[in-house]
Amino acid sequence: MRGEPVILEKREIILREIQYWRRSKLLPEQYCDFLTNLYNDDKEIKDSNPVSLKNLGQGSVKVWLFGFGIISLIFLISLYFSVFPWPLQLATALCVLVVCYGYAALYRDRNLVISLMLAGVGSVLTLGFGLWMISLHKLDPDLWRPALIAFCGLLWCVLGFTLRIGLLQYCGYAFWALLYAGFFGDKRPDASMLELELLWLPLCVLMIWLSWLLHHRVAGVSGVFLGVGVSLWLMPEIDALWLRQDYPDWVPLLLIGKVAVGLALLFIFRKKWITWVAS
Structure with missing residues (x-):
């Protein structure tokens, strides 16, 4: 009888x-069903997702009270955040972000959907809290908005790499590209298309080269770098259309042509870059 709890614990580990x-789609569905029926004597699988309908239906009063407390806390922060002193505002924002990203890391291997949702909420709140505090305290937007963009970009790159969330990492690089575009837009507002091509295309080549270089060395970054490189391929025209005023009339045609060339190159070299991304 002493070994029975150990057996039950091992069975729970196997079922999880x-x-x-x-x-994770590591095994076909029918194999998972067979193994579950083989190890599960209760004929009922415990769902590790705390917010599933099954767990909510079987949850205790404590679960519902906890949910009520979380929702109340969100409304409390939303209503009274503006009257907090700025140290408390900063501490509140940091606590919320730590909770979101911390639980995103905790659920990364247990429930990918919840992890992605928490990481997304944390990312939106990072940007939202920053813009809110800049507006509340009437800070210089020309200084603090670029600083916020740089901070968000760095944070998302690091967390995206750490949590293995490619989209979050891509958004971090996109924010750095936005900062790069804004900086040179202020310095050279009348830049020609040739200057814009020289401004962006070397970065495109660099990111694609890094995608090739790191696909055997660092897991999870090759696809991100390739996606960033492909996006940078179109950035000269996007820069001209969105950030410049007196752009030539043929820029949209150039953009369409580069899209066609980019798709053709992706098709021709599809076996190579798919290997990079899948490795």
Whole structure:
């Protein structure tokens, strides 16, 4: 009888592992069902997702009270954030972000959907809290908005790499590209198309080269770098259309032509870059 709790604990570990295989598509669905039925004596799979309908239906009063407390806290912060002193505002924002990103890391291997949702909420709140505090305290937007963009870009790049969330990492590089475009837009507002091509295309080549260089060395970054490089391929024309005023009339045609060339190159070299991304 002493070994029975150990056996039950091992069975629970095996069942959780099977659920992870099911969510991650590591095994076909029918194999997961077979293994679950083999190890599960209760004929009922415990769902590790705390917000699933099954767990909410079977949840205790404590679960619902906890949810009520979280929702009330969100409304409380939303209503009274503006009257907090700025140290408390900063501490509140940091606590919320730590909770979001911390639980995103915690659920990364247990429930990918919840992890992505929490990371997305944390990212939106990072930008939202920053813009809100700049507006509340009437800070110089020409200084603090670029600083916020730089901070968000760096934070998302680091967290995207750490949590293995490619989209978050891509958004970080996109914010740095936005900062880069804004800086040179102020310095050279009348830049020619040749200057814009020389401004962006070397970065495009650099990111694609890094995608090739790191696909065997660092997991999870090759696809991000390739996506950033492909986006930078179109940035000269996007820069001219969105950030410049007196752009030539043929720029939209050039953009369409570069889209066609880019798709053709992706098709021709599809076996190579798919290998990079999949590695």
